[in-house]
Amino acid sequence: MYAQGQGVPQDYDEAMKWLRLAANQGDAVAELWLGRIYFGGRDFAEAVKWYRLAADQGLAPAQFNLGSMNAEGKGVPQDFNEAMKWYRMAAAQGFAAAQYNLGVMFEQGNGVAQDFNEAMKWYRLAAEQGFANAQVNLGLLYARGNGVSQDLQEAVRWYRLAAEHGFADAQFKLGVMYHQGHGVAQDFNEAIKWYRLAAAQGESHAQVALGGMYAKGEGVTQDNLRGNMWFSIAAAHGDAGAGKDRDTLATTMTAAQIAEAQAMADKCQASHYQQCD
Secondary structure (H helix, E strand, O other): OOOOOOOOOOOHHHHHHHHHHHHOOOOHHHHHHHHHHHHHOOOHHHHHHHHHHHHHOOOHHHHHHHHHHHHHOOOOOOOHHHHHHHHHHHHHOOOHHHHHHHHHHHHHOOOOOOOHHHHHHHHHHHHOOOOHHHHHHHHHHHHHOOOOOOOHHHHHHHHHHHHOOOOHHHHHHHHHHHHHOOOOOOOHHHHHHHHHHHHOOOOHHHHHHHHHHHHHOOOOOOOHHHHHHHHHHHHHOOOHHHHHHHHHHHOOOOHHHHHHHHHHHHHHHHOOOOOOO
C-alpha cells in the first residue's frame, strides 16, 4: 500500500520497512517487491538478490525477472544460459512474458541454437494468452515462412489480434498487409485506418506510410501538405528516411505550403495526435 500510494501517501521508505519484515520471514511476494523497488532505484545487484530468493520459492514473476537480469547483464554478468533456465521455470508455470522471451531467444539464437520451431512453440503459448508481442512475432514467422510454411493469411490473423488490442507495431504491420494486399485483398482504406491508429501512438513507420499514401493519393485525396506533415512528424522521431521523403516532397511545394505543413505537424504533435486532420 505504501509502495503504490493506496490509502496513504506513497512512501518507499515505509514500504521498504514493512516489506523487509515480511521478506525476512521468507515471504516470496515481499521478496519480489523488494527486488522491484531496488531495480527501480537501479541497485541491480540488490534486486538480483531478492529476486533470487523469491524465484527459489517458485514465484514465476521473480523467475522471469531474474531471467531478464541475466539476459541483460544487470546485477550479474550476462549469461544467456542462466536466463534460459529461469525463463523456462516461469514459462512452465504459464507465465506469458517468459514464454515470449524464450521464443525470442530461440528465434535469435541467444544462449541456444537458433530454432524457429521452438520459437514458434513458445510464441504460440504466449500469443494464445493474449500477449501482444508474441502475437506480432508469431505473425512475422508466418509472414516470412520461418519454422513454418509461409502463410500470409495466418500472419494477418495474429497481427489483427494484437492490433485490435491497441498494439502499435501490429497495427502498422496489419496496415502494410492491407496496403500491399498480402494475406488479404488490397484495401487502401483499411491500410489508412490501421496506419492512423499506429501513427497516433507515435509509431514512426506508420507515420511514414501515411505520408506516402497522402503524397501518392492512395486511399485518400492526394495531399502534399498532409504528406509532408506526416513525414515531418516521423523525422522528428528520428526516422532518417522520413526526413529524406519530406525533403523530396518539399521540392514540389511552395515555401508557404512547406511552412503550413510544418505548422500542421507541430499542432498534431502538441495535441498528442488529436488534431492531425
